[in-house]
Amino acid sequence: MVDIKAVAADLRDESLRVEKMVRQLAPEQWPLPTPAQGWTIAHQIGHLHWTDKVSLLSIDRPDEFRVVKEQHDRDPAHFVDDAAETAAGADPSDLLLRWVDTRDILADRLTGLDSMSSIEWFGPPMRPASMMTARLMETWAHGRDIADTLHIVPQPTGALRHVAHLGVRTRDFSFTIRGLPTPVADVYVELTAPDGALWSWGSPEAPDSVSGPAEDFCLLVTQRRHLDDLDLRVRGTTAKTWMTIAQAFAGKPTQVRSPARLGPAPASHSSPPVA
Numbered sequence: 001m002v003d004i005k006a007v008a009a010d011l012r013d014e015s016l017r018v019e020k021m022v023r024q025l026a027p028e029q030w031p032l033p034t035p036a037q038g039w040t041i042a043h044q045i046g047h048l049h050w051t052d053k054v055s056l057l058s059i060d061r062p063d064e065f066r067v068v069k070e071q072h073d074r075d076p077a078h079f080v081d082d083a084a085e086t087a088a089g090a091d092p093s094d095l096l097l098r099w100v101d102t103r104d105i106l107a108d109r110l111t112g113l114d115s116m117s118s119i120e121w122f123g124p125p126m127r128p129a130s131m132m133t134a135r136l137m138e139t140w141a142h143g144r145d146i147a148d149t150l151h152i153v154p155q156p157t158g159a160l161r162h163v164a165h166l167g168v169r170t171r172d173f174s175f176t177i178r179g180l181p182t183p184v185a186d187v188y189v190e191l192t193a194p195d196g197a198l199w200s201w202g203s204p205e206a207p208d209s210v211s212g213p214a215e216d217f218c219l220l221v222t223q224r225r226h227l228d229d230l231d232l233r234v235r236g237t238t239a240k241t242w243m244t245i246a247q248a249f250a251g252k253p254t255q256v257r258s259p260a261r262l263g264p265a266p267a268s269h270s271s272p273p274v275a
Contacts, residue, residue: 002129008111010159011136015103018048018143021150022096030092034145035224035257039084041149042095044142046087047080049099051138052106055131058120059109065120072122076251106135123250137163137248141222148224156194156215164191164214167221167248168201174247185238191217208236210243221248228259 022030022045030042039047058065072079087095110128118125126134140163147154168189172182186206191199191214199214210217212232219225220232220243227234227243234243247254 002133004111004115004129004132007129007132007136007162008107010157010162011107011132011139012104013157014136014139014143014159015100017154018045018139018146019096019100021143021146021152022092025092027092030088032149034149036145038081039145040088041146042088042090042092043084044146045095045099046090047084048139048142049095049102050083050087052099052102052135055119055135056102056106056109059113062120069120069122076122080251103135103139107132133162133166137166137222140218141224141249144219144222144224158193158195160194160214160218161199163218163222163248164189164199165201167217167246170221170248171242171246174242174245174253177247177253178245180241180245183238183242185236187236187239187242189217208239210234210239221246223247223254223257226257226259 022041025041031040033040034044036044054065054068057068090098110132113119113128115128117128119128119131121131136159140159144154146152171187175182185208186202188202188204188206188209189200190204190209190211192212193199193214210232212230216225216230216232220227220230223246232243234240244256245253
């Protein structure tokens with residue numbers, strides 16, 4: 001059973017790290033382009049705010065959320081980009097204030113819900129803990145784009161375990177959205193946490209495996225780095241295919257970023273994440 005209060009604490013900490021990166025920026029720095037093509041720092045914060053706001057809408061006013069979902073489902077890619085574009089046009093100080101307020105309210109609401117509550121979403125309905133984990137994943141991933149833009153090297157924390165867990169859980173999803181058969185073979189995942197501990201999923205006896213730093217695995221499943229730029233050891237056909245298409249967020253399949261040495265990264269904006 002996931003301790004939602006622990007996830008909430010990690011989400012608050014991660015959100016604060018992202019907030020600190022942008023709070024001291026001058027207004028002219030918010031339009032700086034990030035590694036995700038077409039998205040500035042303002043787009044990244046705008047997307048986080050929009051997703052938090054829509055999450056609250058699903059909890060508090062599900063009928064209104066269904067209207068948003070219908071609009072989204074007609075054209076998911078453009079809908080997400082358009083929402084970020086609208087948010088990016090706001091005054092930076094106002095946008096930051098609205099994101100901070102909304103994310104804190106959402107964390108409180110999710111923590112207070114019954115653990116078995118079903119929250120409607122763009123994919124399958126989510127439990128509160130799943131939605132909290134998804135918000136953490138997105139906050140970390142979009143925060144990483146901002147950190148890369150500002151040439152900041154974030155210190156990895158134990159919160160990465162939640163991101164890694166979501167990355168493992170979405171393995172089959174990564175195949176399905178590309179029209180590929182769901183893998184039958186198990187894949188053993190063993191990651192080294194920031195404090196040196198080992199995190200693992202699956203059976204050590206599995207024929208396929210992925211191992212290496214937890215941060216590198218999280219960067220891959222959120223499509224912030226290419227496999228060639230990471231220190232991951234991959235064994236077996238299923239594992240190798242997975243590591244080339246891994247996608248921990250919802251939406252249509254996105255183009256995996258090119259190795260850093262080959263030039264700028266293609267767009268890797270996340271749609272509202274899967275459970």
